[in-house]
Amino acid sequence: MxxxxxxxxxxxxxxxxxxxxxxxNALVFFWPTFNLFKMxxxxxxxxxxxxxxxxxxxxxxxxxxxxxxxxxxxxxxISLVITALTLVLSYPIALYLHRARGLRRTVLLVLxxxxxxxxxxxxxxxxxxxxxxxxxVNSLLKALGLPAQRLIFNTQGVVLGLAEILMPYMxxxxxxxxxxxxxRLEEAAATLGARPRQAFWRVVLPLSLPGxxxxxxxxxxxxxxxxxxxxxxxGGRVFLLATEIYDQAIVTLNxxxxxxxxxxxxxxxxxxxxxxxxxxxx
Amino acid sequence: xAGATSADAAxxxxxxxxxxxxxxxxxxxxxxxxxxxxxxxxxxxLGPSGCGKTTSLRMIAGLIEAxxxxxxxxxxxxxxxxTYERDMGMVFQSYALFPHMSVAGNxxxxxxxxxxxxxxxxxxVREALALVHLEALGDRKPAQLSGGxxxxxxxxxxxxxxxSILLLDEPLSxxxxxxxxxxxxxxxxxxxxxKATTIFVTHDQMEALTMCDRVAVMNRGRLExxxxxxxxxERPASAFVATFVGRINRIEAxxxxxxxxxxxxxxxxxxxxxxxxxxMVRPHRIEMSxxxxxxxxxxxxxxNMLSGRVARSVFAGDLQHYEVEAAGRLLSVERSTVSxxxxxxxxxxxxxxxxxxxxxxxxxxx
Amino acid sequence: xxxxxxxxxxxxxxxxAFVFLLAPVVIVLPLSFSGDAFMAFPPQSWSARWYAAxxxxxxxxxxxxVSLGLAAxxxxxxxxxxxxxxxxxxxxxxxxxxxMFSLFTAPLLLPTIVLGLAILIVFAGLGLLGxxxxxxxxxxxxxxxxxxxxxxxxxxxxxxDVEQAAATLGARPATVFRRxxxxxxxPGVAATGALCFLVSFDExxxxxxxxxxxxxxxxVEMFHHVESRADPLVAAVSVxxxxxxxLVVVLVDRSLGLGKAFLxxx
Numbered sequence: 001m002x003x004x005x006x007x008x009x010x011x012x013x014x015x016x017x018x019x020x021x022x023x024x025n026a027l028v029f030f031w032p033t034f035n036l037f038k039m040x041x042x043x044x045x046x047x048x049x050x051x052x053x054x055x056x057x058x059x060x061x062x063x064x065x066x067x068x069x070x071x072x073x074x075x076x077x078i079s080l081v082i083t084a085l086t087l088v089l090s091y092p093i094a095l096y097l098h099r100a101r102g103l104r105r106t107v108l109l110v111l112x113x114x115x116x117x118x119x120x121x122x123x124x125x126x127x128x129x130x131x132x133x134x135x136x137v138n139s140l141l142k143a144l145g146l147p148a149q150r151l152i153f154n155t156q157g158v159v160l161g162l163a164e165i166l167m168p169y170m171x172x173x174x175x176x177x178x179x180x181x182x183x184r185l186e187e188a189a190a191t192l193g194a195r196p197r198q199a200f201w202r203v204v205l206p207l208s209l210p211g212x213x214x215x216x217x218x219x220x221x222x223x224x225x226x227x228x229x230x231x232x233x234x235g236g237r238v239f240l241l242a243t244e245i246y247d248q249a250i251v252t253l254n255x256x257x258x259x260x261x262x263x264x265x266x267x268x269x270x271x272x273x274x275x276x277x278x279x280x281x282x
Numbered sequence: 283x284a285g286a287t288s289a290d291a292a293x294x295x296x297x298x299x300x301x302x303x304x305x306x307x308x309x310x311x312x313x314x315x316x317x318x319x320x321x322x323x324x325x326x327x328l329g330p331s332g333c334g335k336t337t338s339l340r341m342i343a344g345l346i347e348a349x350x351x352x353x354x355x356x357x358x359x360x361x362x363x364x365t366y367e368r369d370m371g372m373v374f375q376s377y378a379l380f381p382h383m384s385v386a387g388n389x390x391x392x393x394x395x396x397x398x399x400x401x402x403x404x405x406x407v408r409e410a411l412a413l414v415h416l417e418a419l420g421d422r423k424p425a426q427l428s429g430g431x432x433x434x435x436x437x438x439x440x441x442x443x444x445x446s447i448l449l450l451d452e453p454l455s456x457x458x459x460x461x462x463x464x465x466x467x468x469x470x471x472x473x474x475x476x477k478a479t480t481i482f483v484t485h486d487q488m489e490a491l492t493m494c495d496r497v498a499v500m501n502r503g504r505l506e507x508x509x510x511x512x513x514x515x516e517r518p519a520s521a522f523v524a525t526f527v528g529r530i531n532r533i534e535a536x537x538x539x540x541x542x543x544x545x546x547x548x549x550x551x552x553x554x555x556x557x558x559x560x561x562m563v564r565p566h567r568i569e570m571s572x573x574x575x576x577x578x579x580x581x582x583x584x585x586n587m588l589s590g591r592v593a594r595s596v597f598a599g600d601l602q603h604y605e606v607e608a609a610g611r612l613l614s615v616e617r618s619t620v621s622x623x624x625x626x627x628x629x630x631x632x633x634x635x636x637x638x639x640x641x642x643x644x645x646x647x648x
Numbered sequence: 649x650x651x652x653x654x655x656x657x658x659x660x661x662x663x664x665a666f667v668f669l670l671a672p673v674v675i676v677l678p679l680s681f682s683g684d685a686f687m688a689f690p691p692q693s694w695s696a697r698w699y700a701a702x703x704x705x706x707x708x709x710x711x712x713x714v715s716l717g718l719a720a721x722x723x724x725x726x727x728x729x730x731x732x733x734x735x736x737x738x739x740x741x742x743x744x745x746x747x748m749f750s751l752f753t754a755p756l757l758l759p760t761i762v763l764g765l766a767i768l769i770v771f772a773g774l775g776l777l778g779x780x781x782x783x784x785x786x787x788x789x790x791x792x793x794x795x796x797x798x799x800x801x802x803x804x805x806x807x808x809d810v811e812q813a814a815a816t817l818g819a820r821p822a823t824v825f826r827r828x829x830x831x832x833x834x835p836g837v838a839a840t841g842a843l844c845f846l847v848s849f850d851e852x853x854x855x856x857x858x859x860x861x862x863x864x865x866x867x868v869e870m871f872h873h874v875e876s877r878a879d880p881l882v883a884a885v886s887v888x889x890x891x892x893x894x895l896v897v898v899l900v901d902r903s904l905g906l907g908k909a910f911l912x913x914x
Contacts, residue, residue: 014742017732024729025754028789029755032766039769071853092661096654111670117893119850121870122886126672129679134688136675167669196655211895225759229851232874237693241871242761249765249857259769262762269759345812366816376815382831391827392817443817 032039039259048253058260072264074176075241078155079223085163086219087212093202094174094211095169098181116168124232127161128152131233154237161233169216177211210280217276224268241265296321296479297342297447302351304337304503311337313503315351319496321475324470325508326490329500330526335483338500339449342481344368355446366395371440372449375456376646377432379424385435386411386420392443410442413472430461437469441476448473448480454489466493487527491515499523521644524562530642531568531613533561537643545609549586551643562642569635572626584638588613592630607618608634673890680883687878689897698884708885711869718865719766719779719848722787726844727837729788730795735825737796738803749800753793760790771858778860786854798843802836805830835903843898845891 043055062068095107114122131151138148146256151157181204189199227242233242240262248258284461295318302315312334319325327335340346342353344365353360360368371392380388386407393403394537411417414434424432433453440448453469456463470493473480484490490497499506499514499522507519518524525532535542540554542561551561563586590608597603602625604615615634617623654662675689683693702708733752737745755763767786768777776782806829814824830837852867859868866889870882 011742012738014736014740017736017740018742018748019734020729022795024751024785024788024792025755028767028785029758029763031771032763033758035770036762036766058906068865089665092658093665093669096658096662099654108666111666115669115673117846117850117897118890119852119867119870119886121852121867121874122676122882122889123672125874125882125886126674126676128874128878129687129689129883130671132687134686136689139689161672164669164672167665190773209777221759225761227761228871232871244762246856249768255765255769258765262765265759265762305892343812343816345815353896365812366818368816369818370816372813372816374809374813376809378807378809380810380814391814391819395823397817439813439817449816500679 006266009260017073022082022108027166031122036262037260039256042256042264044254044256048255050255056083058256061257062260062264064116068261071241071244072268074239075224076268078159078238078240079220081222082159082162082166084221085159086166087216089163090167090170090174090215094178095208097171097175099183112168115165120228121232123165124161127157127164127229127233128251131157131160152233153237155238157214157233158230158240159236162223162226162229165226165229166219169218172264173215173218174208174211177208177214181207213276213279217272220272221269225265237241295319296323296356297481298352298354298553299338299342300352300354302338302341302353303349304341304346307350310503312341315500315503315505317498317505317508319479319481321479323492324473324480324482324494326482326484326494326497327500328484328487328490328526329498331485332502333500334487334503335453336501337378337503339372339481339483340449342447343370343372343449369445370447370449371441371443371445373433373436373440373451373453375452377424377436377456378433378541379422379432379439383423383568384420384426385416385422385427388435388439389442390426392439396443399526403560406442408589410438413441414468429457430465433457434468437472438504441472441478446479448478450480450482452483452485456488462489469493499526500599501526509631518642521560521562521646524642524644528564529614530562530564533563533611533613534646535559535561540643542643544588544611547588547609549588549641550638551641552639553643555645556645558646559643560646562644563613563636563640565603565616566587566601566618567636567640568613568615570606570615570617570626570632572630572632582637586634586638586641587633587635589631589633592626592628592632595625595628606632606634676883676886676890679880682880682883682889687880687883691880695840698880699888701881702884702888705881707864708866708869708873710777711864711866711888714783714863715849715866718783718787720912721784722791722848723841723844725784725788726791726795727841728797730792730840732790732835733796734799734803735829738800739829749796752796755789755801756793760853761850763789764854767854768857777858778862780863783855783858783863783865785856787848787851790851790854791847794843794847798840799833799836802833808834838900838903842896846896 040058041054043051043053043057045051062072070262093108093112097105097112100108128135132138132148133148133152135151137151141148151160185203186199187202187208190196194202225242227246230238230240231243231246234240241264244263245258245265248254248261292408297319299318300316302312303310304312315334315338327338329335337346341348344360344363348361351361355368380391383391389407389410390403393406398406407420408417409620411420414437416431416434416438419427419431424435427435433456436453450469454465457465466489472478482490482494491514494511496506496508496510497514501522507514507523509517509519514527515524518527524530533544535549536557537555537559539553539556540551542549542551542559549561551559588608590606591614592604592614593607595602597619600619601616602619604617604626605612606615607613613634679687679691680698681694681696682688682691683695683697684691736742737749740759742748758766764786767789771777771782771786774782775786810832811824811828817823819827850867851865854872855865855868856871859865866885874882902907910911
């Protein structure tokens, strides 16, 4: 309710106050997004020049060229693997945090959030320092007399690095989900004769499922569209939707194809969201 | 003084509400409220939560737009005047002090809006602080004050602008019981001294009855009765008022004229009706004597009589509460413990009697 | 509630996961003091040579100042755009306010790789690629949604009756906003400013599409450096960057702390 006279200030003032934000969004969001959709139906020439012709060729080409169907399948598969790994790594931290109190909780929470404030470039760079041929892991292997491993510039490196990058999102989603988990429920389970392990599988895990699903949706969506980490840790050898969009847009200058791939990313988003909505209702 | 102001109000009201209505969709939060309040009068809006009393107050303040009706102060129509031009001081239930301003800053705010000279503002802020006994706390921030002190600042802030009307929205509900009693007396004292025309919204009947010249009892958006505390207590206009103000026995029965038959005994009421009714009588207006003997007829008019049997007896300090079984119902009876009489025991036969004038009768939906 | 001792299994699992989570950030610090010409961990020798190298790297320094100026401008503009919008949507509540709120925060739902491409195509036609104005607009579209969200929460949490009290005391709507609403929103405004600054300063993907040989930002320069060569230079930059982020966070926390002091109990 307005603080002044009722009805004295009509919607005109509201409209005036909303003009700047509308202008920015119109120029840099609505128009470009709509234009991108249109671009996926425009025929481009090999030189990168655009024609005025509309065509479905960009879309049908995706299905004709097995490179793109494989790209789609591998992007989704790798993102699912990353999501699963992120979940496995995040769950213990989230549960531990949920049970911690006071200063310990604050400090650990700051530690969880602080990577979010650190540039993805920096964290990916840190992974290069750990996984590269002269990196931490291979130095350890060498010190133990074991053979060196190729850990970087392949799918493995991308999966490890991205899982770590996405962990804070997963942990925060899980923590939100744990909100419903009253410690007394576990105590109740214990009084009924459940061992801690049984209490976890029968009480804690089922109650945390909504948080798990939300975290998985979030991480999957971020993994499918992530660019910096796959580009740097993949070293140009791991092909994913996001890196391909960038290459088509900047290197090959095939904007219609880049636009079509972008639409594919959005369709994958939509499907993931629909699947989540379905699962959340059950 | 209550009588004098009531008499003024009978004529042209200083504040006049006519057909004031607030609808939310199909629901009427306030329905056709009309009343007049005299200059200098303290009137309570009393009712259960959701009865429309706060909505009415906010319409008077201009914080909610009326769906229909008219609000006028001193003959001037304010219905469509914005809040900031209405010149009403309001004390909010939450106090709504400006947390980023000092106490003095809070008091000065309304005076600054009126573009008073600096010196004049300082003088009036000092006066207002003295009025609520907070002279030493002008530099404090609201968060550094106790609840009672915050309440006084809110009151002083509303009064310092010398408003045409003072609006109090459940101002005491956030205070503990002891402080509430002190503040009641203080508000009444300040209001009388300043002769501030005041509306006091409360759900607490004690507050309304003890502080106010007149009380408007509201229920489900409608005005049930506007009257002095004595009017409400002795001459309730509706079953709702009778039951909401003070304790009362309710006896369902069927009326033929002013007579009601109850288990073979005839009771009379102060008015007549036909069909299903509720008879009501206040527990402390019932006289009770041991045995079946009829008590002597009192000088103050005809009385109703019922014989019964004590079912329960509970000691409550200044009062002894009884439940008496009579004519097949349980009636509450209260006797003062001042006489040191030994209390009547459960099972004892008693005779109840009360004045016909104290017997209220209201139609009941069958 | 009392703290319940975590089981040994959980403690061990959580500790390992924490090591994994923090390792890439932590390892950067010792690496930045490497004396080697190439990246190796642990370094063969130690020195501060890479810190010195930053200052002779003109493109990095230039990019830092671009990022700094950009973040400051984006922050100021985001506040100037989002504050009126917040007031309109939260307090004036025109019809469709909720839908508009969703619409104006929608840019956050779009992956930056898609949004970046969309803006690239439009800005190419407008001649805004590789310009400061183009970068500014692209950053604005991701910062204003954050600003709108945080400011809306901040305003919605302000008790409306404090503003109503000002109105009953004779303050006009503009005065209420200036004397009461805005001062009480100050902690929210500070948090919003810090968030916009960090988001803009950190923004990489959109900037990759907008930058060119003429203008570049620090994250973009770091990205290109890591992409093309493996040396400890970026480690030194990262340490300084983390320190800088920490400084911003602490500064805001200080100002928020002050804010909380006078909001307490109000």
